[in-house]
Amino acid sequence: MIFSIDAFLLNIVKVVVVTLCAILLAIPRSDSYKPASVTSLILIGVGACLFMVAALTLSPLLISKPDQIAVNVMLGITVLCLVIVLKNKAELHVLTTVASIWIMGAVGLAIGVGLFLEGILIVIVFHFFLEWWTKHLVE
Template sequence: MLGNAEMVARLVLAGAMGSVIGFERERLLWAAGLRTHMLVCVGACLFMIVSAFGFSDVLGQKNVTLDPSRIAAQVVSGIGFLGAGTILLRGEVVKGLTTAASLWAVAAIGLAVGGGLYVAGIAATILVVGILAGVKPIEESWRDRMRTHTLQLTVKAGSLSIDTLQDATGERASRVRQFVVRPGAEEGLEEVTIAFVRLSQTSVAAIAERLRENPAVVKVRLGSDR
């Protein structure tokens, strides 16, 4: 039977590991933050302790056989209701998948600590925090580069040509996906739409600044589409 001090230590350690991951979510103001992750991790740890050691007093009785993993196994499927609660459909965009996955991982960490697998629990905590905090800038940079960015220009009629655009974009001219010229709302002006692919917003903004220096350009507006 597990001693009282060891049980308390496992619960405290699980709460601490959950707080490390929860703090990263709290910092981004997600619904499932510090307290939620701590509670999930401590709860999973307690389930594991109960599953593995809570029925030791009846194991010695005749014809009594228990599976020590039966309660812990329910945590894996039971945590799904919390994960589903963090996934929201806003318009046509699904939000909260990463937070749901972090809750699922925290539950696994709690089970590991409850089972006495301290090294596995600590290693998993470090990995999860690294994935949540370290990979996010890389992911955002990649998404930014894959997004379609547009420039809306108001120019003097007949003044903006492909050659002028190539001078402004330089080596990034190959990233121009679309170049559309329409009559402007006022006489003598044209509306030009330029779409770029696989180009960061910073690079598109730099191109916009160069186009603003052209005396034929009246107005430049920057936009983006996912």
């Protein structure tokens, strides 16, 4: 049986945690206009999380290698980042933007698998790094 209330509630918790992580990651960049807004990071993180949840849920039935879903999600995010870099001529703030997008995709996949602590810890570390970067190096 695919559906159970426990699995459903766990998946809701995963989406909520990814959303909170995306908000935390976007806070250092919210004081000035940056291409990766809170909404973008939430969509990327939740999308990656849901792809991983679907892959793990369907793996016994339809998908023989759920890890391939993670590879394809990160490939898509990498292509998105490449387009952003090429469009904006690799300026410094663009590189931090694509790093935020890439990290949020990885965190979404990690939390989708169930690695809550690891995903949250990475977001906290990068939040403080971006705060420091914005105050000391960008100005």
